Amino acid sequence: MTRPIVRFAPSPTGLLHIGNARTALLNALFARREGGTFILRFDDTDTERSKPEFAAAIAEDLAWLGIVPDVVVHQSARVDLYAAVAERLKAVGRLYACYETPDELERRRRLQLGRGLPPIYDRAALALTDEDRARLEGEGRRPHWRFRLEHRVVAWTDLVRGDSHVDCTSLSDPVLVREDGTYLYTLPSVADDVDLTVTHVIRGEDHVTNTAVQMQIFEALGAAVPAFAHHNLLTTASGESLSKRLRHLSLKSLREAGLEPGAVASLAVLVGTAETVRPVARLDELAGLVDFAHISRSPAKFDEGELNHLNAKFVHAMSYDGVRERLAALGVGGGEAFWQAIRTNLTKVADAAAWWPVVHGPLTPVITDAALVGAAAEALPGEPWDGSTWKTWTDTVKGRTGAKGRALFMPLRLALTGVDHGPELAALMPLIGRDRTSRRLRGETA
RNA sequence: GCGCCCUUCGUCUAGCGGUCUAGGACGUUGCCCUUUCACGGCAAAAACACGGGUUCGAGUCCCGUAGGGCGCGCCA
Numbered sequence: 001m002t003r004p005i006v007r008f009a010p011s012p013t014g015l016l017h018i019g020n021a022r023t024a025l026l027n028a029l030f031a032r033r034e035g036g037t038f039i040l041r042f043d044d045t046d047t048e049r050s051k052p053e054f055a056a057a058i059a060e061d062l063a064w065l066g067i068v069p070d071v072v073v074h075q076s077a078r079v080d081l082y083a084a085v086a087e088r089l090k091a092v093g094r095l096y097a098c099y100e101t102p103d104e105l106e107r108r109r110r111l112q113l114g115r116g117l118p119p120i121y122d123r124a125a126l127a128l129t130d131e132d133r134a135r136l137e138g139e140g141r142r143p144h145w146r147f148r149l150e151h152r153v154v155a156w157t158d159l160v161r162g163d164s165h166v167d168c169t170s171l172s173d174p175v176l177v178r179e180d181g182t183y184l185y186t187l188p189s190v191a192d193d194v195d196l197t198v199t200h201v202i203r204g205e206d207h208v209t210n211t212a213v214q215m216q217i218f219e220a221l222g223a224a225v226p227a228f229a230h231h232n233l234l235t236t237a238s239g240e241s242l243s244k245r246l247r248h249l250s251l252k253s254l255r256e257a258g259l260e261p262g263a264v265a266s267l268a269v270l271v272g273t274a275e276t277v278r279p280v281a282r283l284d285e286l287a288g289l290v291d292f293a294h295i296s297r298s299p300a301k302f303d304e305g306e307l308n309h310l311n312a313k314f315v316h317a318m319s320y321d322g323v324r325e326r327l328a329a330l331g332v333g334g335g336e337a338f339w340q341a342i343r344t345n346l347t348k349v350a351d352a353a354a355w356w357p358v359v360h361g362p363l364t365p366v367i368t369d370a371a372l373v374g375a376a377a378e379a380l381p382g383e384p385w386d387g388s389t390w391k392t393w394t395d396t397v398k399g400r401t402g403a404k405g406r407a408l409f410m411p412l413r414l415a416l417t418g419v420d421h422g423p424e425l426a427a428l429m430p431l432i433g434r435d436r437t438s439r440r441l442r443g444e445t446a
Numbered sequence: 447g448c449g450c451c452c453u454u455c456g457u458c459u460a461g462c463g464g465u466c467u468a469g470g471a472c473g474u475u476g477c478c479c480u481u482u483c484a485c486g487g488c489a490a491a492a493a494c495a496c497g498g499g500u501u502c503g504a505g506u507c508c509c510g511u512a513g514g515g516c517g518c519g520c521c522a
Contacts, residue, residue, distance in 0.1 A: 011522045116447050175520045185522045276471045298452040344485040409482035421483040
């Protein structure tokens with residue numbers, strides 16, 4: 001394949017959620033694997049709702065996932081291009097002036113819906129004469145501009161969905177330019193795709209109808225039509241659309257919940273595909289797994305429980321070098337031995353903080369069997385301690401008290417760590433050290 | 447209301463007319479390991495939405511029903 005040029009085009013009107021991450025990752029990973037170009041395009045033509053802080057938050061979320069755009073463009077800075085494209089469409093007779101008010105259009109739509117008809121624009125403005133237009137403008141009315149669709153079936157071979165078609169007969173001519181001269185999504189999107197020579201448009205299936213319209217615009221401009229890949233949408237575990245639940249499933253909140261970007265990326269890319277959902281540590285490797293033809297055509301449920309589980313798998317496999325700085329930031333010392341001892345008990349890296357006092361103190365022991373713990377204190381061997389100390393010690397305690405199994409180990413675990421679950425004590429014991437162990441066995445906070 | 451798409455274990459899916467007594471992964475349950483919990487290993491339970499048709503034969507093709515997603519903006 002020649003080097004593809006792709007784009008992820010969020011509107012900076014809110015935070016990215018896991019579904020957006022899926023789109024962004026599919027684009028970025030496809031480009032990365034094919035040696036192509038990944039463009040981050042901010043669709044900020046809606047000046048009312050677009051906010052610079054959302055653009056910054058989006059860039060931050062993408063960076064967290066490991067996505068670095070090759071090119072960043074803001075549509076708000078490219079209006080000259082859109083003006084030229086609008087003029088070109090007027091010149092080829094595909095952009096026409098309309099004078100209806102929003103209220104009027106809304107009223108007509110309701111009327112059509114009430115009669116069981118598709119609520120499409122009736123093209124009344126097409127019948128306007130030059131005199132009509134002159135009169136309306138004389139009254140101070142400014143036109144908005146619609147693209148005249150050809151009423152025909154537009155077909156393409158979708159990289160995900162296969163042979164696809166949309167009948168444009170049942171579509172309204174889209175408004176491309178407002179009265180105030182600002183542009184609506186469709187025109188800037190196509191103008192940029194042409195100008196930036198985008199080769200593959202990879203986006204959610206909510207855009208399939210847009211694709212038919214946009215293909216007509218590409219053709220009206222005499223431009224090459226890119227390939228399209230419409231991936232399935234993600235829903236919540238209960239089947240709700242993601243955008244309605246975005247506060248909890250935003251990338252920002254997932255990040256703040258302490259999840260690994262790799263776990264989020266793995267699930268975002270692999271769920272709803274023929275590929276097994278599993279933790280994939282490197283984005284390069286994840287890129288190798290992207291296959292449009294293996295993306296399902298039906299919506300997939302995104303389960304937070306699954307994300308936590310995937311995150312745990314991720315953490316269990318993380319090397320000390322990979323987390324050293326983050327442990328330090330958590331106020332956790334302990335070195336590699338500590339990390340090796342505790343990592344398989346963690347769901348999130350931040351959980352490591354809970355185990356630090358266990359080896360470093362202070363910790364208040366829980367004494368459930370004073371007799372056993374007392375005997376254990378007396379049997380405590382001298383240092384140095386290593387991985388075999390635990391067995392030597394507990395064998396001695398077992399011989400003196402007759403306790404075994406859970407009755408032997410649980411009181412010792414509770415006395416040494418204060419909780420009834422946790423890492424292998426054989427590994428923990430040398431890290432706790434004889435002094436602290438001894439004091440905890442006597443019931444002291446240490 | 448109209449249009450497009452979809453419907454296999456709890457979840458994500460494999461399956462493109464016979465090789466399906468339907469395979470895998472996650473989860474679940476059990477067992478093993480560790481003389482403890484967890485980690486790890488092994489094993490088991492668990493699905494073709496429903497009704498017609500085509501065919502010697504249907505999870506696979508066709509029609510219908512039900513359910514779901516998306517779209518039908520001077521949002522993107």
